[in-house]
Amino acid sequence: MTTERSKSDLTRTRILDAAARTFRQKGYAATTLNEIASAADMQAGSLYYHFGSKDELLEEVLDIGANKVNDAIKESQERLPPEATHRERIRAAVDAHLTMLLKHCDxxxxxxxxxxxxxxxxxxxxxxxxxxxxxxxxxxxTRAQKAGALRDDVDLSMVRMLLLGALNWSVEWYKPGKTSIPAMADHICLMLLDGIGSKSSTRRNTEGRAAEVA
Amino acid sequence: MTTERSKSDLTRTRILDAAARTFRQKGYAATTLNEIASAADMQAGSLYYHFGSKDELLEEVLDIGANKVNDAIKESQERLPPEATHRERIRAAVDAHLTMLLKHCDxxxxxxxxxxxxxxxxxxxxxxxxxxxxxxxxxxxTRAQKAGALRDDVDLSMVRMLLLGALNWSVEWYKPGKTSIPAMADHICLMLLDGIGSKSSTRRNTEGRAAEVA
DNA sequence: GTCTATATTCAGATAGAC
DNA sequence: GTCTATCTGAATATAGAC
Known part of the structure; x- marks a missing residue:
């Protein structure tokens, strides 16, 4: 088992990189093999030396993408000291998930x-x-809830869907440079764990329509 | 101005319904005019009597979809009494957004x-x-924050993106019957405004790895 | 391994009969 | 208004030269 890569492997990777990037930008059906080939500096026909079909290319891109985020979250948890709070654990997972989604990883x-x-x-x-x-x-x-760090009257599977929604949807609006991933992670954890309502959030809006902002 | 519809208008609507449903299920590029026509009980060529191109059909579907959710949110706010709390206002908007997204509206x-x-x-x-x-x-x-119902140290545009992400991503996992929209709206507002962390959420996890759930 | 050339299939779009 | 038939272009995939 060596880390050395054959020339063929390097080309495979170049193609996969190009495919992942193009799939992400334009979607699967709208991406042509010509675009992928061109982004990988080759001709469309040459792709078939490395991959059997467009579907095969897609499946490999999907698998790599899933593995990367899975590994990143796993490592984010292993990196924490055993005495880390559950808030710290959640925050680390959020950060890992966002980092994979928004940086480095088409x-x-x-x-x-x-x-x-x-x-x-x-x-x-x-x-x-x-x-x-x-x-x-x-x-x-679940661990957080069992340890008493999360309210025990919430439906965790719904919370998980909503949380992952907030994370995953960021691919639709995130622009590198305009927002920082740590700031996003902070806001997510603040909303999720503390809420952003002040104590007056249930107070009657006695000013009524007068409070309207022009 | 009459509510009567010509036969042509009814057919247009039938086609638009079919297009919206198919676009949602399979994506734009992967949807063929044959599929849309077949879902609308006609032949592909006949579509061109009503629409100039596939793109034109898409644009009309997009516009209708945006108008419906815009109107629903607007009405959800107008329906509230002037003295409604900001929590009630947010909750009503969340409900309207989710209802349009997940019910009735392909x-x-x-x-x-x-x-x-x-x-x-x-x-x-x-x-x-x-x-x-x-x-x-x-x-x-913004109105909620100015009225003191939301903490004033949070970045509202980030909060909005994350909140809309949690809402919009539900199209990926929501299954009618398995989840109820009011329950979703409750969880969203609970997370957003109160947070789901208990007071012990920042307590050290003194049991360390022993707390692991099998 | 990559190229060029091409076979094949199927999409969007048009024309004219009814 | 809708049909059938068809044009045209483009996409996936293959074959064989280099």
């Missing part, structure tokens, strides 16, 4: 953003990988 | 789920409609 963002619009057969085959990610989040939240 | 869910993967030129032309929705949410949150 594979993960491609996976997240095109999954709903790929052929159903491929979705089915990929479900186990998605379940593994869900299971990690479920475990983090 | 147009809104199509708009939300395919927008990122349609031709860029069409995205650009549709931006004003999206901005109108953003503006409504911005106004609801």
């Amino acid at each position: 594979y993960t963002s491609a996976n997240i953003s095109i999954f709903a619009q790929i052929p159903e057969e491929i979705q089915q085959r990929h479900l186990p990988k998605r379940d593994a990610l869900a299971a990690q989040w479920r475990r983090i939240l | 147009y809104t869910s199509a708009n939300i789920s395919i927008f990122a993967q349609i031709p860029e030129e069409i995205q650009q032309r549709h931006l004003p409609k999206r901005d109108a929705l953003a503006a409504q949410w911005r106004r609801i949150l």
